[in-house]
Amino acid sequence: MRIAIDAMGGDYAPDEIVAGAVEAINQLDKDDELLLVGPQELIQAKLDGLGFKKGPLTVVDAPDVIGMDESPVDSLRSKPKSSIAVMAKLAKHGQADAVISAGNTGACVAAFQMRMRTLPGVNRPGIAVVFPMSAGPVTICDVGANIACKPINLYQYGLMSSVYAKAILGIARPRVGLMSIGQEDAKGNEVVKRTRELLRSDPRMDFIGNIEGRDIFRGVCDVVVCEGFVGNVILKLTEGAVDGLFRAIKQELMQEKARLALKFKPIIMRVYQKHDYNEYGGAPLLGINGTALICHGSSKSRTIRNAVFAAKKCHTQRINDKITECLSEARVRTSDA
Amino acid sequence: MRIAIDAMGGDYAPDEIVAGAVEAINQLDKDDELLLVGPQELIQAKLDGLGFKKGPLTVVDAPDVIGMDESPVDSLRSKPKSSIAVMAKLAKHGQADAVISAGNTGACVAAFQMRMRTLPGVNRPGIAVVFPMSAGPVTICDVGANIACKPINLYQYGLMSSVYAKAILGIARPRVGLMSIGQEDAKGNEVVKRTRELLRSDPRMDFIGNIEGRDIFRGVCDVVVCEGFVGNVILKLTEGAVDGLFRAIKQELMQEKARLALKFKPIIMRVYQKHDYNEYGGAPLLGINGTALICHGSSKSRTIRNAVFAAKKCHTQRINDKITECLSEARVRTSDA
Numbered sequence: 001m002r003i004a005i006d007a008m009g010g011d012y013a014p015d016e017i018v019a020g021a022v023e024a025i026n027q028l029d030k031d032d033e034l035l036l037v038g039p040q041e042l043i044q045a046k047l048d049g050l051g052f053k054k055g056p057l058t059v060v061d062a063p064d065v066i067g068m069d070e071s072p073v074d075s076l077r078s079k080p081k082s083s084i085a086v087m088a089k090l091a092k093h094g095q096a097d098a099v100i101s102a103g104n105t106g107a108c109v110a111a112f113q114m115r116m117r118t119l120p121g122v123n124r125p126g127i128a129v130v131f132p133m134s135a136g137p138v139t140i141c142d143v144g145a146n147i148a149c150k151p152i153n154l155y156q157y158g159l160m161s162s163v164y165a166k167a168i169l170g171i172a173r174p175r176v177g178l179m180s181i182g183q184e185d186a187k188g189n190e191v192v193k194r195t196r197e198l199l200r201s202d203p204r205m206d207f208i209g210n211i212e213g214r215d216i217f218r219g220v221c222d223v224v225v226c227e228g229f230v231g232n233v234i235l236k237l238t239e240g241a242v243d244g245l246f247r248a249i250k251q252e253l254m255q256e257k258a259r260l261a262l263k264f265k266p267i268i269m270r271v272y273q274k275h276d277y278n279e280y281g282g283a284p285l286l287g288i289n290g291t292a293l294i295c296h297g298s299s300k301s302r303t304i305r306n307a308v309f310a311a312k313k314c315h316t317q318r319i320n321d322k323i324t325e326c327l328s329e330a331r332v333r334t335s336d337a
Numbered sequence: 338m339r340i341a342i343d344a345m346g347g348d349y350a351p352d353e354i355v356a357g358a359v360e361a362i363n364q365l366d367k368d369d370e371l372l373l374v375g376p377q378e379l380i381q382a383k384l385d386g387l388g389f390k391k392g393p394l395t396v397v398d399a400p401d402v403i404g405m406d407e408s409p410v411d412s413l414r415s416k417p418k419s420s421i422a423v424m425a426k427l428a429k430h431g432q433a434d435a436v437i438s439a440g441n442t443g444a445c446v447a448a449f450q451m452r453m454r455t456l457p458g459v460n461r462p463g464i465a466v467v468f469p470m471s472a473g474p475v476t477i478c479d480v481g482a483n484i485a486c487k488p489i490n491l492y493q494y495g496l497m498s499s500v501y502a503k504a505i506l507g508i509a510r511p512r513v514g515l516m517s518i519g520q521e522d523a524k525g526n527e528v529v530k531r532t533r534e535l536l537r538s539d540p541r542m543d544f545i546g547n548i549e550g551r552d553i554f555r556g557v558c559d560v561v562v563c564e565g566f567v568g569n570v571i572l573k574l575t576e577g578a579v580d581g582l583f584r585a586i587k588q589e590l591m592q593e594k595a596r597l598a599l600k601f602k603p604i605i606m607r608v609y610q611k612h613d614y615n616e617y618g619g620a621p622l623l624g625i626n627g628t629a630l631i632c633h634g635s636s637k638s639r640t641i642r643n644a645v646f647a648a649k650k651c652h653t654q655r656i657n658d659k660i661t662e663c664l665s666e667a668r669v670r671t672s673d674a
Contacts, residue, residue, distance in 0.1 A: 071523045106519075134585050144518055147526045181481055181569040182443075186408045189484045189566055213570040214577030229526055230570055232518040233550040237571055240551030241578040248471050248611065249586075252604045260600055267589045267597075274585065 001031070003311050004096035007038030007046075008065045008083045009103025010299045014038055017102065018046040020304025025055045027309070034308070035096055037062045037083040062086035068297060072106035076114075084108055088115035091290045098311035100282060100304065102295035109145045109285065109294075116290040119320055121327035123150070125287035126157045126228070127294055128164055129235055130280045135219025139165050139174075141286060142228040143235045149227035151191055154178070155198035155332055158205060160286040160323050161223040167317040168310075169222075177211035177221035179230060184210070191227065198332050199225070242275070281306030284314060287323065291315055338368070340648050341433035344375030344383075345402045345420045346440025347636045351375055354439065355383040357641025362392045364646070371645070372433060374399045374420040399423035405634060409443030413451075421445055425452035428627045435628035435648035437619060439636035445629070446482045446622060453627040456657055458664035460487070462624035463494045463565070464631055465501055466572055467617045472556025476502050476511075478623060479565040480572045486564035488528055491515070492535040492669055495542060497623040497660050498560040504654040505647075506559075514548035514558035516567060521547070528564065535669050536562070579612070618643030621651060624660065628652055 005021050007014045021034050028034070033056040036043050040061040047059070064079035076085055084103055088111035090096035101108050109125070118125055126142035141157040142149070158176045165174040178196055180188035185196065187210055199207040208221050213234070216224060226234065246268065253261040281303060282293035291314045293307045314320075342358050344351045358371050365371070370393040373380050377398035384396070401416035413422055421440055425448035427433035438445050446462070455462055463479030478494040479486070495513045502511040515533055517525035522533065524547055536544045545558050553561060553571070563571065583605065590598040618640060619630035628651045630644045651657075 069519070069521050071521070106524075134581070134588070147518065179570060181484065181566055181573075182406070184406050184408070187443075213572065213574030214580070216574065217577040217581030229518055230567055233516060233567055234570065234574055235550065236518075237550030237553065237574055238578050240554040241575050242582060243551070244471070244554030245579060245582055245608070248608045249604065251471065252607050256604060260604075263597055264601065267586065267593060270589050271582070271585045 001097040001312065001315050002033045002035060002095065003098045003100060003308055004035040004037055004060070004087045004090050005304065005308070006083045006087055006099070006101035006103050007036045007043050009101040010295065011068070011297050012300060013102065014043060014046050016299065016301045017304050018043060019050060020301035021057060021308070022047070022050050022052050023301055023305040024308040025057055028056060032056060032312070033058065035060045035090065037087050037090070039063050060086060060090065066104050066107050068104050070104060070107070072104060072110045075104070075107055076111055084111050088112050091116050097315060098291035098293070100293045100295065100307045100311060102297060102299035102303070105144055105294055108292070112285055112288050112290070112292045116288050116292070118287050119289050119324050119327070121324065121330070122156060122287035124153045125285050126153070126160065127283045128161050128286050129283040130169070130277070131216065131238070132275050132277060132279060133217065133219065134274065136222065137169050138216055138222060138224060139169070140216070140224040140226065140231055140234060142226065143231035143283065144228045145285065147228040149191060151194040151198055152332065154191070154195040154225050154227065156287065156327065158199050158207070158223065158225045159202070159326050159330065161225070162205060163322045163326050164284065164286060164319060165222050167319055167322060168313055171222050173206050174222040175206045175208050175220070176223045176225060177208050177215060179224055179226035180210040181212065182210065183212060195225070201332065202330065278303045279306060281308070281310035289320070338434040338649065338652050339370045339372060339432065340435045340437065340645055341372040341374055341397070341424045341427050342641065343420045343424055343436070343438035343440050344373045344380050345399070346438040347632065348405070348634050349637060350439065351380060351383050353636065353638045354641050355380060356387060357638035358394060358645070359384070359387050359389050360638055360642040361645040362394055365393060369393060369649070370395065372397050372427065374424050374427070376400050397423060397427065403441050403444050405441050407441060407444070409441060409447045412441070412444055413448055421448050425449050428453050434652060435630070437630045437632065437641065437644045437648060439632035439634060439640070442481055442631055445631050449622055449625050449627070449629045453625050453629070455624050456626050456661050456664070458661065458667070459493060459624035461490045462622050463490070463497065464620045465498050465623050466620040467506070467614070468553065468575070469612050469614060469616060470554065470556065471611065473508070473559065474506050475553055475559060475561060476506070477553070477561040477563065477568055477571060479563065480568035480620065481565045482622065484565040486528060488531040488535055489669065491528070491532040491562050491564065493624065493664065495536050495544070495560065495562045496539070496663050496667065498562070499542060500659045500663050501621065501623060501656060502559050504656055504659060505650055508559050510543050511559040512543045512545050512557070513560040513562060514545050514552060516561055516563035517547035518549065519547065520549060532562070538669065539667065615640045616643060618645070618647035626657070
């Protein structure tokens with residue numbers, strides 16, 4: 001398969017991205033090929049700098065760059081030769097089987113949705129992030145692709161994430177929770193209440209009902225459904241809370257003996273490793289007609305390398321066929337919700 | 338002043354609540370009085386059990402109890418003699434200057450709003466929770482009183498929380514952040530975008546613009562404005578993340594030498610203490626015509642004792658006068674938003 005990588009996406013682009021691509025090369029299958037998308041000369045120079053000589057890797061020229069903070073729609077319009085726009089076109093024309101970017105999330109979602117289109121039956125794609133937890137991975141969808149969710153969108157996120165959790169994470173029967181502000185049925189806004197009915201009406205889903213913010217860390221479910229605004233806050237808040245807490249612990253340790261801080265370091269490292277989102281490579285944009293992985297803005301080479309294998313797994317596991325099949329059998333259709 | 342306490346509210350009621358009231362008594366001012374609201378005989382027996390003999394504390398009979406998970410509206414209708422309903426009536430008739438409950442939040446908000454009414458100019462009250470952070474306390478409003486916020490509500494939460502942070506937390510010029518999914522102006526849903534305009538239009542506010550989930554832990558602002566659904570997720574998620582992380586660290590420590598775990602314990606305790614929400618006693622329901630503090634469901638006696646002093650401080654600092662004054666000078670009125 002051909003996997004296109006946005007060489008200019010993310011806080012550490014292009015160095016870490018190019019390095020990640022080179023790291024991935026040795027572990028590709030025979031027919032695989034990587035396309036590094038970015039300003040030709042710059043990317044070639046980075047490859048030369050890494051001593052890269054030969055392998056199934058081609059640079060695809062994309063002279064423009066979309067910044068992390070640019071308006072998605074405006075930037076795509078004014079920069080048709082940006083790496084994100086070029087990748088989306090490669091996918092559209094069958095020149096790439098998967099796209100990977102750690103760049104501007106909004107621009108990625110807009111470009112991929114516009115060019116690659118959605119799978120049959122899918123109303124809106126959603127970004128599914130996997131939280132690595134002690135009790136097992138938790139898939140949260142959506143975390144920012146869709147900030148004006150309708151009940152049908154949320155219902156489909158539940159279905160698609162379940163397919164993903166089953167095929168990719170190996171969870172036989174994923175338990176689905178609906179993010180709300182209390183576990184009782186009466187809790188939540190109108191969209192949540194209507195979504196609950198849809199989720200409950202589908203016997204194929206192991207729907208456990210409403211969950212609350214704290215439940216994500218309690219191993220009560222494998223899939224969390226929420227609208228993109230809430231999911232994005234959850235994603236960034238969790239990151240901030242973990243960082244903040246480790247910093248607070250470190251501060252306290254520094255006031256103790258330095259020797260104690262040293263002893264504590266490997267323990268923190270082990271906790272970090274067990275909760276390391278980099279392992280999953282990136283978050284799939286579920287519902288898109290193709291394979292698209294959106295990586296964290298602070299992705300390092302390891303994240304990109306893992307994203308390449310995540311893309312391969314999505315492809316070999318035929319995630320999209322399974323999603324299409326699952327949605328075609330859904331009794332709830334757009335007209336109902 | 339007379340402070341009514343819901344003796345039956347919270348996971349550890351009535352024992353911890355009654356104990357908290359008794360603890361508070363010795364530190365009251367001369368004219369203060371506590372009203373413990375709950376089933377007369379039960380509460381009296383608990384007081385006897387604590388060896389309580391004499392003091393400015395009266396039991397007000399309220400034979401019904403609203404469970405933590407009951408529907409707010411239904412339970413208030415079917416249980417007019419519940420502690421929450423009775424407290425609201427005491428406040429309405431001037432028999433209580435403040436009300437404190439660790440019980441069903443929805444029922445508290447509904448009862449207090451219905452009986453005590455809002456302050457002049459306030460559209461909807463909001464619950465403001467103080468997050469104790471290393472960089473200083475952060476006040477987040479709303480965390481669950483209003484899950485269908487209009488821009489005018491969010492704008493008023495910004496104003497009211499600023500008044501609160503100034504008067505109670507001693508922050509001279511509170512910096513206000515608006516919770517969104519990216520710092521750029523273009524980010525966020527329609528309500529967020531319109532709210533940003535309102536907040537920006539008020540020169541009395543130190544509005545710093547959009548913030549993201551992670552910023553709460555970075556000391557970038559003193560007040561966070563968000564709608565109740567998002568705020569409630571933030572509140573419970575943070576709690577869950579901190580608990581989950583401490584549990585993960587503990588697990589790792591247990592696999593090391595027990596001696597190391599022992600050495601680490603005081604450090605964790607110090608981190609806990611610095612981030613202990615119990616210190617603030619409870620979350621004020623800002624905008625209500627009276628003083629209402631809503632405490633965490635898992636409140637212990639210390640929380641209740643601190644809530645009594647928080648109520649006194651709100652009262653002596655004339656928070657409500659300041660809010661009314663601030664809103665009367667606001668150029669943005671209901672009709673504009």
